[in-house]
Amino acid sequence: MANPLDTDAGSELFSNYEAELNLVQADLTQRLDSISALTGEPRKAAISQAERALEEAKELLDSMRLEKQNIPQAQKVKVNQRFRNYETDVDAAKRKLAGMRDDRSALFGKRYRDEPGSGGAGGGDEQVEQRQQLLSGTDRLDRSSGRLRESQRIALETEDVGRNTLADLSRQRETIEHTRGTLLESEGYTDRSNKTLRGMARRMATNKIVTIAIITVLVVLIVAVVVSKFR
Secondary structure, eight states: OOOOOOTTSSOHHHHHHHHHHHHHHHHHHHHHHHHTTOOHHHHHHHHHHHHHHHHHHHHHHHHHHHHGGGSOHHHHHHHHHHHHHHHHHHHHHHHHHHHHHHOHHHHHGGGOOSSTTSSSHHHHHHHHHHHHHHHHHHHHHHHHHHHHHHHHHHHHHHHHHHHHHHHHHHHHHHHHHHHHHHHHHHHHHHHHHHHHHHHHHHHHHHHHHHHHHHHHHHHHHHHHHHHHHHO
């Protein structure tokens, strides 16, 4: 197994993947240890289960490979070392499982023959070929299931991002509408101020005209009085 989980380095998501990988590796190791004591159909079922665990470990490694790009540079040296240890463990498990899968005498028991011509091997070869095709089909199905799970995970993450984006857009829309309302209200205040200023200007002009008229009348009266005294 790789180094124990070190929560002092790496992002939280990377640490979560790492914890899951430790559990999957422990399960995979246990399954590999149990396969050597099995033959026939039980061995075949155990190999299929180990293959699924190995595929899950590979998926977690891929997720960790992507996530470690987001880790600060100061922590990457420690994280990269841990990641390489995990890759080494998974590769070793892959080689061990491949050797067990290729051990056909243990996989098919007494029905397997190394020499095609011995003991009515024609039917045996056909059974071996059918079993190989079945194992190959099972392996492809497991890989497809893994890719489907990964696609589903990515789709859920994309949905969360879209939901958060819509929420941000909604908040921005509310902010814009509030700002627009404030601007309209300010524009109304400005219009009322302009009307008030125009009214004051008209009253000032009217008062000026009235004042000039009064002064003119007074001057005329004074002139008339003066003229009348000299006659």
